[in-house]
Amino acid sequence: MKDLNADAGTLEWLGFKYKTILTPEQTGGSMSIVDSWCPAGSGPPRHIHENEDETFVLISGSCKFWLEGREFVAQPNESVFIPRGSNHTFKALDEEPSRHLVILAPGGFEGFFADMAAGQFGIPEDMPAIEESATRHHLRFTGPPLD
Template identity: 25%
Template sequence: MNRSAFLKRSALSAAALATLPGFAHVHPKEEENNKTLEPKIVRKGEGKQVNVIGDQQTFKLTSEDTNGLFTLIEEVNPPGTMIPPHVHTNEDEIFKVLEGELEVTVGDQTTILKAGDLAFAPKNIPHTWKVVGDKDCKTILSVFPAGLELMFEELGNLPPGPPDFSKITEICGRYGITFLT
């Protein structure tokens, strides 16, 4: 059989199978939420701003915008801002540095990310980050799947003043996040 005939036969077979009950493939998120996504333009300076215990975040895209597929957050923080080592059981995160320097530890790898660099922190792998250098660091945080912004909002609503780590631990625990000591 020549290549053209093989491709034609394969395409016809796949199309025929897709019409049979049980053979059509639907992405799991589409089954959960079949809402049509709306295009969205988010300009510089736009988005919901939240102070998450010193981590200055602006929500650019949330679970509501993406049918729960992902969340996109811009963080702009001064040197010294950090998040202690922790583990997510539900989400993967990607940190992409746009400006400044971010020291990131994922698993047993520690490095300094500069503009254009990124780090992938899969769920169940310990990670931490700290803004280093002498300039603010602008980072895009992508979270897969979405929903972590709900935890960030809860943390952002805590009263000002010294953080109550037992309350922070309780809130994070409800979202499957544990801090390492």
């Protein structure tokens, strides 16, 4: 797989890198796949995707997941399925970044990543703009990131 640092189509926001490698337009809207790079020690706030099932396929680096109150660690070559409507988050555990494919079904949520990269929004100062995009992409924040 190509290095995301060398790819001109890669989006960056708060140290995360995203590259959509299969678009909803290519699948009739049924899914999308995002190549994602998460900095060591970081992860998103707890959240719910109302419309999409989300599957993580870990390529490198381990991640701790929190899914509906249950914590577990996923290693490279493992997958994690998160059904739509499930409260969840994750955090890269190793000293190096975690790289994973994020499969979204149906596709469309990757537009949130594009909004964040375009606006380069900061947290907490730009939360109104982040929340506006989240609402448009059927995402609800429900709690803090993992410690």
